[in-house]
Amino acid sequence: MKLQVAIDRVTLDDAVKLTHELDGVVDIIELGTSLIKDYGLLALKDAPFNIHNSRVLYDLKTNDEGAYEFEKGFESNADILTVMAGSSLDTIKQVYDVTEKYNKEMLIDLLEVDNNKIKDITSFDNAIYGLHHSKDSKDSFDAVDTLDKFKKSFPEVKKIAVAGGIDLKQAKAISAQGIANTIIVGGKIVKTDNPVESAKQFMEAIK
Amino acid sequence: MKLQVAIDRVTLDDAVKLTHELDGVVDIIELGTSLIKDYGLLALKDAPFNIHNSRVLYDLKTNDEGAYEFEKGFESNADILTVMAGSSLDTIKQVYDVTEKYNKEMLIDLLEVDNNKIKDITSFDNAIYGLHHSKDSKDSFDAVDTLDKFKKSFPEVKKIAVAGGIDLKQAKAISAQGIANTIIVGGKIVKTDNPVESAKQFMEAIK
Numbered sequence: 104m105k106l107q108v109a110i111d112r113v114t115l116d117d118a119v120k121l122t123h124e125l126d127g128v129v130d131i132i133e134l135g136t137s138l139i140k141d142y143g144l145l146a147l148k149d150a151p152f153n154i155h156n157s158r159v160l161y162d163l164k165t166n167d168e169g170a171y172e173f174e175k176g177f178e179s180n181a182d183i184l185t186v187m188a189g190s191s192l193d194t195i196k197q198v199y200d201v202t203e204k205y206n207k208e209m210l211i212d213l214l215e216v217d218n219n220k221i222k223d224i225t226s227f228d229n230a231i232y233g234l235h236h237s238k239d240s241k242d243s244f245d246a247v248d249t250l251d252k253f254k255k256s257f258p259e260v261k262k263i264a265v266a267g268g269i270d271l272k273q274a275k276a277i278s279a280q281g282i283a284n285t286i287i288v289g290g291k292i293v294k295t296d297n298p299v300e301s302a303k304q305f306m307e308a309i310k
Numbered sequence: 311m312k313l314q315v316a317i318d319r320v321t322l323d324d325a326v327k328l329t330h331e332l333d334g335v336v337d338i339i340e341l342g343t344s345l346i347k348d349y350g351l352l353a354l355k356d357a358p359f360n361i362h363n364s365r366v367l368y369d370l371k372t373n374d375e376g377a378y379e380f381e382k383g384f385e386s387n388a389d390i391l392t393v394m395a396g397s398s399l400d401t402i403k404q405v406y407d408v409t410e411k412y413n414k415e416m417l418i419d420l421l422e423v424d425n426n427k428i429k430d431i432t433s434f435d436n437a438i439y440g441l442h443h444s445k446d447s448k449d450s451f452d453a454v455d456t457l458d459k460f461k462k463s464f465p466e467v468k469k470i471a472v473a474g475g476i477d478l479k480q481a482k483a484i485s486a487q488g489i490a491n492t493i494i495v496g497g498k499i500v501k502t503d504n505p506v507e508s509a510k511q512f513m514e515a516i517k
Contacts, residue, residue, distance in 0.1 A: 143350030189396035237398035
């Protein structure tokens, strides 16, 4: 299983610093939506991230104008980009085509969509499907149970990621369960006193 | 009825130039999602838009982390910000509270949501509800018919905007119908040889 660390709601300088620390420690470094909307893709492209040993995901959260956004994102050095599952099917098809053309990866963010919507979009073989509990939602989130139900409903989906307040204990349980390919962790690594040490603990937990 | 002109997929310099031309000619100038994701809110805040006679909407398309994004958006000089209707209810509540606190406005983008979702979110009295046909969608869009059906389903909604390839003829029909408060026009103004003249024709059409 892979560990993706989300860097969000920090300055660009702090994002660069954190990235240098985490490069090679974790599998995937996510530059969060807040960095894109605060600073823009052009600034992310020019910033001295110099990521060599991890892959980099930009949490672009495309809703529309798919081809335009994905081309800009991949041209700005992303390895993986995200699209909202709630977008039109044509948008998801567009970004999938762009992703294949660039030989990169995409994650379909399943935030707030129901199984009726999901069943229409499970045919994108190379896409990662991201189970995602809203940061703003006050409902509780049981990642293991959600993964179990998702796998039973959509056995055809090959690549699954999960996000939503995952701690070390949950990371171990998700790893033991063996359904998710990637866990996404934000604050529980990045907002600790020692992000590198916290990241190493998560990497150990999912070994 | 008001006219909102969407500026999208251009350079920041061209957006500034267009804005100077359209300031005061149209009611609302929209700086589109592409400008936010390409350049970032901080760049939009610092750019010499100097809009004095129109209001300005940033098409932020918030999906999550609502309070953070809306605070950043309003601090970056937006009068109106957008949130996706497909977000969690908690996200929409958060951005509504931030909007009220700043004494500004918000538009709930109804892209790709069905009536089941809409009925849960019609209680935000001061929000604008934006009927929005995906730019990427290959389906056709009848704005007058869509507005008619929406008004019958949700008579409680007070402020309605509509977007999706609207031309002069449709603008006249929407104005005559009297349901929408705002029409949003993009390429049919901005991508013409003379955006100011095109904008004036639309303003005349909806008088």
